[in-house]
Every structure is written in structure tokens, then in C-alpha cells.
Amino acid sequence: MKRRAGLVVALSMLLWLPAPPVVHAQAGSVKVEALLPNTAVLMVNGQRKTLKAGDSFQGVKLISADASAAVLEINGERQQLGLNRNITTNFVAPVQRQLDIPRNERMQYITSALINGRSTRVIVDTGANVVAMSARHAAALGVDYKAGSRSKLETASATIDAWMVTLESVEVGGIRVDNVRATVAEGDFPSTILLGMTYLQHVELRERDGVLSLSRAW
Structure with missing residues (x-):
């Protein structure tokens, strides 16, 4: 899967980094x-x-x-x-949950997610080492990001102020991960929340014929 062009997320600290389910x-x-x-x-x-x-x-x-x-x-x-x-x-025994996301005309994998129980759109981005959102997104999701720790975020054109926070939960296609590290950038960047590796490291990723599959045994 191609990384989203033009995005580099670099932080000033090290980070810890639908088929019906069958149950037996x-x-x-x-x-x-x-x-x-x-x-x-x-x-x-x-x-x-x-x-x-x-x-x-x-x-x-x-x-x-x-x-x-x-x-x-x-x-x-x-x-x-x-x-x-x-x-x-x-x-x-665990349930195998799987979500299939077709690639759009801009070569992006966009889907819906629940962040802290609130619905929003996200872009699956393996090039982002954390879940990344703007201050506008954080306000809409009820995330008090200024209670987090200050950091810096580097984009392709500038370095901007950011805060590191821990999200209570991120759920995509029924695959929920609790206590997910995220960065909140001051302003309106990114325009769509980036579903980065602090969530994706907990799921299996497979891409075939323009369809990205996220799965995990639950």
C-alpha cells in the first residue's frame, strides 16, 4: 500500500509505538x-x-x-x-473481524471510525506513526488535547505546534483498540484524521486489487 504522499509525522518524543463473524x-x-x-x-x-x-x-x-x-x-x-x-x-473463542476498504480515485483508503465513541471519517495511513488529527477534529470529538503534552509536528511545508494525547478508544469496523496514542495539531491540518500506526499496529493489514483489509481475532 502506498504511503500518503507529502506527509511525514515526526514527533519530539519516542512513542510506543463484512463477512459475518463466526463464533465457536x-x-x-x-x-x-x-x-x-x-x-x-x-x-x-x-x-x-x-x-x-x-x-x-x-x-x-x-x-x-x-x-x-x-x-x-x-x-x-x-x-x-x-x-x-x-x-x-x-x-x-475469538471472533475474526474484518473490514474491507476500497481505494478511491485519489488512491486513498477512507472509512468511518468511532473515536471515543463518536463517529468520524479517517484515512488509513501507514506512513503516519500515530493517529493524527487537527484541533478542529479534537473539539468535535470531545478531546481535551491541551491537557496533553506539548510536541511538534513536521509537515511537508512547516513545523507546527501539536499535543500528544491518549484516546480512550478507536474502533474501525468493529475492531476496537483502547488507550491509543494520538497527536493533535494546532489549526486545520490534517483535513481528515489519519489512522496511523498506534492503531494499525494492533490489526492485520492486507491489500489486494485496490481493496485494503483490516482484520483481527477478537
Whole structure:
């Protein structure tokens, strides 16, 4: 997929960087193998996975963790599980969600998104290392960007003031990611919100015959 011409997002800090879904119910085994602050190593159905708070794997979401236990969410219910403790339960295996976006005449992939629960248009842009929006967009979405940290954003023609913020959530085609880092530029640039890598790193991207597919096992 081509990067959007003329855009370079460079920040003054390092960043952490519709087919109907099919759901199968199955018996699941979950074991806690290691615990760190807000991090846990789980064995889920025989597969080892390190999760940070908020991450999900095979239908199991880590809510929090400390030295004594992990709080997990399975089928919408929260359970506390200690080190080397194992539970067997029936839970829903992940749903494969996919959104197909056709390329327009300007070689752009434009779709709708929910940012902090509010609908807006976005351009999928792998050349942007963060989700990027203007102050006008932030006001429309209820984002108090001046409570964030000041930064600078370089465009093809100038360097402008910007603020780094954390969005509560970004959802595209039913694929939701929480706590997404974003930059808000003073003024009206960019004209359309750029769906950058702080969201896109959480999904699988495939482009074929002018159609970009975003997918993730939920």
C-alpha cells in the first residue's frame, strides 16, 4: 500500500509505538505462569502468551496483575487467578473481524471510525506513526488535547505546534483498540484524521486489487 504522499509525522518524543463473524464455543484451559506489575504470562489452551493489562488472547483479557494474582475477563466475567493456578471453563473463542476498504480515485483508503465513541471519517495511513488529527477534529470529538503534552509536528511545508494525547478508544469496523496514542495539531491540518500506526499496529493489514483489509481475532 502506498504511503500518503507529502506527509511525514515526526514527533519530539519516542512513542510506543463484512463477512459475518463466526463464533465457536469451546472448553478452555487458562493457567498463570508468571506475574509482573500489570503483566502476566498465561498458558491459554496450550499456547503461552505474555499479556499487558488491556490485552486479549484467545478470548481471555487481562484486566490487571500484581505479584499475587491476575484479574482476567472471560465471557464478560472477571476472575482472579493466582500464580500456577489453572481453570477450565467454557468460553467463546475469538471472533475474526474484518473490514474491507476500497481505494478511491485519489488512491486513498477512507472509512468511518468511532473515536471515543463518536463517529468520524479517517484515512488509513501507514506512513503516519500515530493517529493524527487537527484541533478542529479534537473539539468535535470531545478531546481535551491541551491537557496533553506539548510536541511538534513536521509537515511537508512547516513545523507546527501539536499535543500528544491518549484516546480512550478507536474502533474501525468493529475492531476496537483502547488507550491509543494520538497527536493533535494546532489549526486545520490534517483535513481528515489519519489512522496511523498506534492503531494499525494492533490489526492485520492486507491489500489486494485496490481493496485494503483490516482484520483481527477478537
